[in-house]
Amino acid sequence: MRNASRGSILRTLTAAAAVVLLGLATACGSGAAPSAPDPAAVGPNGLDDGTTLTLWTRAPLEKQAKLLVEAYNAAHTNKVELTVVPNDDYVAKVGAAAGAGSLPDLFAADIVYVPSWVRQGLFQDISASIDRLPFKTSINKGHMAAGTFENRAHVLPFVLDLSMLFWNKDLFREAGLDPEKAPATLAEYAAAAKAVQALGKPDTYGTATGLNCGGCLVFTWFPSIWAAGAPVISPDGGTSLLDSPAATEVYQVWRDLWAAGAVLPSSRDEAGPTWTAGFTEGKVGLMFYPATLLSSTQGFDVGVAGIPGPDGGRSTFVGGDGIGISKDSTKAAQAWNFLDWLLSEQAQVEVLGKNRDVVSRSDLAGNRYAAQDPRLVAINEVASGGETPVATNFQQAFNATNSPWLTLVRNAVLDGGADLPKDNAEITAVLSQQ
Amino acid sequence: MSVTVASPRQGRPVQGRPVQGRPRQGRPVQGWLYAAPTAVFVTALFVVPLLLVLVMSGSRWPLLSGNQGWNFPANYTKAVGNRFFLDSVAFTLTYTALATALLIGLGLGLALLVQESTRWKGLLRTAFLVPNALGLASASLLFYVLYSPFAGPFAAITEQLGFTFLGTPDAALWSTLFLIVWRYAGFYMLLMLVGLQSVPFDVFEAARIDGATRWQTFRHVTLPLLRPTLALTTVLCVTGSLLAFEQFYILTKGGPDNSTISVVQLVYTVAFQGQNDLGVAAALSVLVLLALVVVNAVQLRAFHRTDVDAGTS
Numbered sequence: 001m002r003n004a005s006r007g008s009i010l011r012t013l014t015a016a017a018a019v020v021l022l023g024l025a026t027a028c029g030s031g032a033a034p035s036a037p038d039p040a041a042v043g044p045n046g047l048d049d050g051t052t053l054t055l056w057t058r059a060p061l062e063k064q065a066k067l068l069v070e071a072y073n074a075a076h077t078n079k080v081e082l083t084v085v086p087n088d089d090y091v092a093k094v095g096a097a098a099g100a101g102s103l104p105d106l107f108a109a110d111i112v113y114v115p116s117w118v119r120q121g122l123f124q125d126i127s128a129s130i131d132r133l134p135f136k137t138s139i140n141k142g143h144m145a146a147g148t149f150e151n152r153a154h155v156l157p158f159v160l161d162l163s164m165l166f167w168n169k170d171l172f173r174e175a176g177l178d179p180e181k182a183p184a185t186l187a188e189y190a191a192a193a194k195a196v197q198a199l200g201k202p203d204t205y206g207t208a209t210g211l212n213c214g215g216c217l218v219f220t221w222f223p224s225i226w227a228a229g230a231p232v233i234s235p236d237g238g239t240s241l242l243d244s245p246a247a248t249e250v251y252q253v254w255r256d257l258w259a260a261g262a263v264l265p266s267s268r269d270e271a272g273p274t275w276t277a278g279f280t281e282g283k284v285g286l287m288f289y290p291a292t293l294l295s296s297t298q299g300f301d302v303g304v305a306g307i308p309g310p311d312g313g314r315s316t317f318v319g320g321d322g323i324g325i326s327k328d329s330t331k332a333a334q335a336w337n338f339l340d341w342l343l344s345e346q347a348q349v350e351v352l353g354k355n356r357d358v359v360s361r362s363d364l365a366g367n368r369y370a371a372q373d374p375r376l377v378a379i380n381e382v383a384s385g386g387e388t389p390v391a392t393n394f395q396q397a398f399n400a401t402n403s404p405w406l407t408l409v410r411n412a413v414l415d416g417g418a419d420l421p422k423d424n425a426e427i428t429a430v431l432s433q434q
Numbered sequence: 435m436s437v438t439v440a441s442p443r444q445g446r447p448v449q450g451r452p453v454q455g456r457p458r459q460g461r462p463v464q465g466w467l468y469a470a471p472t473a474v475f476v477t478a479l480f481v482v483p484l485l486l487v488l489v490m491s492g493s494r495w496p497l498l499s500g501n502q503g504w505n506f507p508a509n510y511t512k513a514v515g516n517r518f519f520l521d522s523v524a525f526t527l528t529y530t531a532l533a534t535a536l537l538i539g540l541g542l543g544l545a546l547l548v549q550e551s552t553r554w555k556g557l558l559r560t561a562f563l564v565p566n567a568l569g570l571a572s573a574s575l576l577f578y579v580l581y582s583p584f585a586g587p588f589a590a591i592t593e594q595l596g597f598t599f600l601g602t603p604d605a606a607l608w609s610t611l612f613l614i615v616w617r618y619a620g621f622y623m624l625l626m627l628v629g630l631q632s633v634p635f636d637v638f639e640a641a642r643i644d645g646a647t648r649w650q651t652f653r654h655v656t657l658p659l660l661r662p663t664l665a666l667t668t669v670l671c672v673t674g675s676l677l678a679f680e681q682f683y684i685l686t687k688g689g690p691d692n693s694t695i696s697v698v699q700l701v702y703t704v705a706f707q708g709q710n711d712l713g714v715a716a717a718l719s720v721l722v723l724l725a726l727v728v729v730n731a732v733q734l735r736a737f738h739r740t741d742v743d744a745g746t747s
Contacts, residue, residue: 092706095497120498212689265593266583269601271687274584396708401687402518402695403708410691 038128039325039336046129046336050077053335054104057082057158058090061108061321064159064292064357071351072341078334080106091395098122103326105335108158112218112394114146114322115237119392123147123154123324129336130156138363139343142318142388156339157360158323159292159352162316162383163219165189165308166279167286169301171196171204175285182305185312186224186253189286190262196285197262206262208284209254210275211413214406215399218389219317220288220307221409224250226387227309233431237391240427242408243420249310251412251420258413268414271401291379292320295356304375306382316386320358358383397430404430490716497710509717516704516714522695529607529696530675536615537671538664541622546652548623549630559627562620570617574684577613581685603693606686610694613681618674622667629663630656665737669730676726697722 039046057065062084069082083104085093091113097103098120109117117123130136130153140157147155169179175195183189193206210216222232228246233239241247257263264278276293278284282300288307306314323342325335341347348359353369358379365380391397398405408423466473494505513519548558565573580586581599592598599609633656641651657664679698682688688695688703695703697718705715 091497091710095706095710098498099500117498120496122498212687266598269583269598269690271689274582277584393708395710400703400708401689402692402703407691 039124039126039332041128042333044132045340046338047333048076048078048337049334050079051331051334052079052081053106053331053338054081054083055323055338056090056094056104056107057084057321058087058108058110059084060087061159061161061292064352064355065108067351067355068342068347071347072338075346076337076341078337080338094122098327101328103328105326105329105331106323106338107326108321108323109155111143111146111157111319111322111388112391112399114143114155115149115390116392116394118147118149118154118324122327124327124329124332125152125154126156126325126336126339127151127153129340133340133343135343135361135363138361140318140360140362140383142386143320143322143360146388146390147322147324155322155324156343158321158342160318160358160360160383161320162291162318162358162379162386163223163288163307164291164316164379164382165286165305166289166297167192167303167305168196168279168282168284169303170282171199171285171300172303174201175199179301179303182303183286183308185308186250186310189308190253190257192286193257193262194260197260204283204285205264205278206285207257208264208270208275208278208287209267210270210272211267211410212269212406213272213275214401214403216270216272216275217409218398218405219290219319221250221254222389223288223307223315223317223386224309226315227307227313228311229309229313233389233391237389237394238428238432240397240424240431242405242427243424246310248420251409253310255413290319291358294375294379302375304378306378306385314382314385316382318383318386318388391431393431393433396433397427487716487719490712491720493713495711495713495716497705497712505713509711509713510721512711512714513704513717513721516700516718518692518695518700518703519718521692522697522700525693525695526676526678526697529611529678530672532607532611533614533675533678534668534671536611537618537622538667540615540619541626541667542660544619544623545626545630548627559623562623564620565617566621568617570680571684573613573617574681577609578685581609600686601690603690606690606694610681610685613685618671622671625667625670626660626663629660632663633659661737665734668737669733672729672733673726676722676729 055065055069065082065084069080073079090110094103094107094109094117103122130139133139140160143155143157143160144153147153165182167179167182172179172192175192175198177192177195183192189207195206196204197206209220225232225242225244225247228249230244230246231241232247233241254263258268264284266278267275276287276289279287279289280293280296291304294302294304306316308314323339325332325339329335343360345364348361348364349367349369353359353364353367353376356369356373356376358376359365359367359370362380362384365384366377370376370380397403404423404426408420408427411423412420490501491509492504492506494502494508496502544558544562548555548562551558568576580588583589583592583598583601586592586599588599598605600606637655637659638651641655646654677698678696679702682694682696682699683702686694688699701715701718701722703709704718705712
């Protein structure tokens with residue numbers, strides 16, 4: 001009897017465990033997109049009926065997200081509740097919510113992750129609603145392309161972040177360089193960095209970068225390759241082209257700069273958190289720097305230009321975050337109201353433009369705030385000519401802490417005898433995974 | 435689980451407590467009731483997650499789109515075939531060997547020091563134990579700043595010496611080991627102290643009367659009598675080190691040049707940073723679990739056997 005009762009209770013427990021498990025499994029497995037093909041069908045601006053919407057974004061864009069949400073809440077009966085998640089935890093948090101079917105109504109994603117997330121069905125198809133927008137063709141093309149899968153658009157630009165060449169005019173003046181003229185080639189960039197380094201000022205360096213930060217390097221070095229007219233990955237996102245002659249020249253310039261001691265020494269191990277700090281504190285002569293931080297460079301004079309290639313040309317990485325309506329949202333019409341407002345002149349100019357941020361619409365590039373600051377016009381102009389690489393396995397190939405891209409750069413810049421074709425093949429191997 | 439359930443029932447007759455006046459068939463139910471809280475917690479917090487991981491490890495389960503159906507054993511071949519798998523296993527074993535040697539050695543040394551010193555006992559004990567008040571993640575963040583070549587207090591010195599705490603693979607490993615020793619040496623000292631205090635004083639006295647030197651006393655009296663404590667501490671330390679994660683996640687992120695990827699960090703990376711494949715991550719976790727079970731069984735058996743040998747000789 002003893003055995004029998006223990007056995008039966010064990011069986012009950014096992015059954016209970018199995019039930020819980022099945023519940024979890026089915027909850028995790030429900031990935032079908034709800035049918036809300038055209039949230040703007042109820043009216044061109046969606047619905048503003050006092051609904052509470054949830055919105056997630058990652059910490060680097062906290063400032064812009066807060067400004068936008070405050071402005072929206074002040075002018076609408078809908079209320080948007082903003083949740084800001086630390087950068088490193090964002091993918092894990094979205095992943096857990098996607099599995100459990102509890103994504104917020106709206107969420108933003110690093111634009112390089114958008115192709116993969118769209119493909120996995122995390123965003124609702126909003127093509128029909130976007131097609132109604134009169135300014136559809138002037139929305140940033142890089143972001144739109146990243147959010148388009150099988151000709152259906154799922155994502156709109158939330159905040160644009162561009163990589164630009166920033167130079168400290170005060171340090172340029174001291175080093176005898178023309179403070180009003182941006183270096184036109186990578187060679188001029190290197191010469192300027194060495195000239196600032198040669199000042200011999202304590203704690204002051206020619207340039208800085210994040211040599212242990214795959215995301216930083218993608219953001220700031222790809223444009224040099226694009227400026228030379230060379231692609232970085234194949235159009236289908238499956239092959240790495242980072243062993244091209246143009247790319248090799250870029251690594252060569254940086255290797256030379258590193259060997260000459262003109263790079264901030266902590267750049268070697270910089271994994272991301274403080275990669276811009278040196279320039280922001282006025283201790284770095286010039287660097288490729290995120291345009292969203294323009295308003296944080298205080299106390300010294302800054303010049304801004306597109307990122308040059310080895311032999312001239314200018315380009316930029318159109319990064320930042322795209323935003324869409326999640327597969328789990330039941331309030332698509334209300335969420336569209338926010339997206340519709342986000343791209344309006346009111347939000348783009350009076351919120352983003354006023355805060356010296358880049359606008360997502362090329363027809364608003366010359367807005368009245370930009371007109372007051374020639375640097376903003378420069379940024380807005382480069383924005384429409386910049387690029388956003390599209391690849392499903394982008395995060396693993398480039399941003400991850402153990403990405404093959406990081407291995408390639410560190411071998412090519414810090415170590416001497418690098419096997420570039422082999423390191424490049426490793427990136428292709430990761431990119432082409434299914 | 436079965437042990438917890440069985441003991442109240444089996445315990446009673448041995449203790450010889452009178453059982454009359456109570457309906458016989460009531461006892462098993464009552465036993466189960468006693469055991470129920472534990473059983474519920476163990477089921478909900480251990481058995482169910484374990485089963486879930488097992489199912490996950492046999493399924494195609496991308497982070498963002500959930501369970502896509504059975505996929506055994508592809509996840510396991512992918513896990514073993516991961517380009518960092520062998521490196522991470524080798525690194526974890528190296529780290530575990532070094533951390534265990536350092537912590538057990540220092541823990542024992544500090545315990546003997548504290549035991550010998552009469553005057554400064556309280557102060558020493560407190561000083562060694564204070565780092566324990568800090569969580570491992572907080573301690574790692576503290577050292578991240580201390581080691582930082584940009585914001586750290588030693589930035590100027592390290593720059594002059596042309597050296598960084600986390601810049602080379604060896605430096606990163608030893609800097610992390612220093613953090614772990616700083617954080618845990620006090621804890622292991624405390625465990626050793628408890629062990630030392632359970633050794634009867636007359637044994638030492640007898641050794642001294644027999645003319646044993648300090649070293650002989652330590653080697654032939656203290657160490658054998660400390661064996662249970664040493665078993666406990668090595669099992670704790672080896673298990674903890676094999677599962678090392680926070681310190682590497684925060685301090686080195688697996689760098690420089692992928693030289694400090696621990697196995698658990700590989701699990702995390704596969705799950706959340708890039709591959710985003712919970713199936714392969716779960717397969718790796720199951721492999722780690724199996725390895726831990728084997729290692730612990732071998733360890734316990736080894737200590738047990740020497741115990742018996744010591745008794746018979």
